[in-house]
Amino acid sequence: MHLIFKIIGVTLLMLPQLVFSQSQEFIFENEEMESRFYALTNEIRCPKCTSGSIASSNAPIAEDLKRKVYEQILSGKTNDEIKAYIVDRYGEFADYRPSFDSWNLFLWLGPGFFLLIFGYLFFRQQN
């Protein structure tokens, strides 16, 4: 009985590896490029999925975009240039870390703004 549980446990632990092994294999010249690849693919949203980054998706378009990110890293593009390439085609929707500009000002400052209002009203009520 214990053996069955052990087999199930090991299989569950290996699931992410099995899923990952179905994806494309990316070979990098150095660790810096590799860490940039993982950081970028985690910050780019899969345009076909309800939610989730291209790193976490096996959708065909996510695989294609991972390949594009990989090719662009190898060709010497900066992170900003790669993000701009994706946003230009799929919009700000595809960027999990939207830029801090006038267009996204509310997105960045909105939560703080609401917190200040609620805090002010709360303390006024208390006094």
Added chain:
Amino acid sequence: MQLIKISSLILLSIFFVFLGGIILDGNESESVISGKPFPVFQQKTLDGKDISNKYFSDKTVLVNIWASWCITCLVEHPFLESLAEDINIVGVNYKDDPKNASDWLTKHGNFFTVNIHDPQGNLAIDLGVTGAPESFLVVNGKIVSHIIGEMNQRKWEQHFAPNL
């Protein structure tokens, strides 16, 4: 009391913003690619001829992303065929085997003016495509409309016909 009223109003506003996001169909929201020039590309057609973005510079065409493995493409095929009487339809054969694509066209009918072969999906990515089918209205080299999913009478009348 005032705090509860204002808080409720703010929370209700946030709720409606999220509700709007859920109700509005993302597939039919304004595409970021609309208004931009057709991407620069240089590829082969399904029958092996060279084609580039210059092809679109002086025409009004409907560009349709399709593949022989795509079931929805088969569903929209009869409607596109009816449109082909009035507008040139250029196909982008997306991530497909050229033999399967040619067989599919022979079996279901080929009304495409030309078919661009895009085996890696590179042109499709430059068009902001997320899968097949998708359609674009291109007027004199500029993308004016884009829809994701099946093209039908309602989408044609709502998104494409007004821009002709």
